[in-house]
Amino acid sequence: MRPIRIIGIDPGLRRTGWGIIETSGNRLSYIACGSVEPDPKADLALRLLGIHDGLAKILAQFTPDEAAVELTFVNRDPAISLKLGQARGIAMLAPAIAGVSVAEYAANLVKKTIVGAGHAEKAQIRVMIGVLLPKADPKSEDAADALAIAVTHAHHRTSILLKAAAS
Secondary structure, X not given: OOOEEEEEEEOOOOOEEEEEEEEEOOEXXXXXXXXXXXXXXXXXXXXXXXXXXXXXXXXXXXXXXXXXXXXXOOOOOHHHHHHHHHHHXXXXXXXXXXXXXXXXXXXXXXXXXXXXXXXXXXXXXXXXXXXXXOOOOOOOHHHHHHHHHHHHHHHHHHHHHHHHHHO
C-alpha cells in the first residue's frame, strides 16, 4: 500500500496556512508546511488571486493525493464571514482544479482530533502537532493549524471514503 499525501489548508485573507503530510496505515510523516501571504494592501480580488496562485504552486510542487480544508465558522461580523468564505472558496478551488479531492472539517472536530477537546487553544494544537509530527516546525499558527487539518483528514479519511462508496 503506497503512502497517501495530504494537504491541509487553513484559509485566511491575510495568511492561508498549508501543511503536507503522508499517511501509510497508522503512520504519519511530515513533508512540509508554510503559508501563502498575499499583499495585505491589495484589493480583495488580487488577494484572492494571490492565495490561488500560491496554493497552485504548492500543489504543483508537492502533488498531494487528497486535500482537507477547515470549515468557516460564522463570525459576529457578516462582512468578515463573507470575505473569509471567499478565501475558503479559493482554498477549495485550487486543489479541485489540480484534480485533488477536497474534504471539509469543522474547527471543533480538528481540535478534538488533535488535542482531545473541541475548544482547545491554538498553543495546544501547536504542541500536539510537535508530538504527532516531531520533524514539523511550523513558523506560524496558520501552518500549524493546516497540519492539524491534514492529520484530522488522515484519521477520518477512511470513513469518508466508505460513505462515498456507499452512495
